[in-house]
Amino acid sequence: AQKVTQAQTEISVVEKEDVTLDCVYETRDTTYYLFWYKQPPSGELVFLIRRNSFDEQNEISGRYSWNFQKSTSSFNFTITASQVVDSAVYFCALSEEDTDKLIFGTGTRLQVFP
Amino acid sequence: DAEITQSPRHKITETGRQVTLACHQTWNHNNMFWYRQDLGHGLRLIHYSYGVQDTNKGEVSDGYSVSRSNTEDLPLTLESAASSQTSVYFCASSDVYSSSYNEQFFGPGTRLTVL
Numbered sequence A: 001a002q003k004v005t006q007a008q009t010e011i012s013v014v015e016k017e018d019v020t021l022d023c024v025y026e027t028r029d030t031t032y033y034l035f036w037y038k039q040p041p042s043g044e045l046v047f048l049i050r051r052n053s054f055d056e057q058n059e060i061s062g063r064y065s066w067n068f069q070k071s072t073s074s075f076n077f078t079i080t081a082s083q084v085v086d087s088a089v090y091f092c093a094l095s096e097e098d099t100d101k102l103i104f105g106t107g108t109r110l111q112v113f114p
Numbered sequence B: 001d002a003e004i005t006q007s008p009r010h011k012i013t014e015t016g017r018q019v020t021l022a023c024h025q026t027w028n029h030n031n032m033f034w035y036r037q038d039l040g041h042g043l044r045l046i047h048y049s050y051g052v053q054d055t056n057k058g059e060v061s062d063g064y065s066v067s068r069s070n071t072e073d074l075p076l077t078l079e080s081a082a083s084s085q086t087s088v089y090f091c092a093s094s095d096v097y098s099s100s101y102n103e104q105f106f107g108p109g110t111r112l113t114v115l
Helices: none
Strands: A003-005 A012-015 A019-021 A024-026 A031-039 A044-054 A060-061 A064-067 A074-079 A088-096 A108-113 B003-005 B010-013 B021-025 B031-038 B042-051 B054-057 B064-066 B076-078 B086-092 B110-114
Touching: A003 A088, A012 A019, A012 B003, A019 A108, A024 B021, A044 A060, A044 A064, A044 A108, A060 B031, A088 B042, B003 B086, B021 B031, B021 B086, B021 B110, B042 B064
Parallel strands: A012 A108, B010 B110
Antiparallel strands: A003 A024, A019 A074, A031 A044, A031 A088, A060 A064, A064 A074, A088 A108, B003 B021, B021 B076, B031 B042, B031 B086, B042 B054, B064 B076, B086 B110
């Protein structure tokens, strides 16, 4: 069965701190896709990244970086030098090949204080 | 610009009433999805469709139905609303023919309260 676990319910940091959001997934498929979405206080869901199971290269986009490790079934998300605007709920999600359905984790609420 | 819209954005209804939430996308995407978001559960899949006349049940489909008569719309119907269906509902779509085919684009959400 597919499952996504975000064990951190809520994280609070002070601006400029680095913070890592954990994501652990379970799947029996060899081909799958992992996603991160951001949900700011306004409520919309903002796509951040998609990674397929054959690409284990880490990715960096500005202050955001993602670490994909198949050996530990993890796809962690790090924000460097956090800012107040990073305050949001962040969701990790899994999609298996040929289904397009997203299995979401329960989300991590990040609060960045000035 | 192409987009995905949901209406109404907020709805209050009474237990037992039938409610329909609209979802409309202008991207011509084949795939459309309905999720509900509840605290402690993240987003859970209710129903989904891979094209016109195709509908499938998701993880939490009891009490909900959908129909797909055209590419653009996937309305979600609560046949007899229950308080347990108070939630925020998100519609999403994805393009099966795109290189990022399983990236889903989400609507703004509908907050439904069942009293």
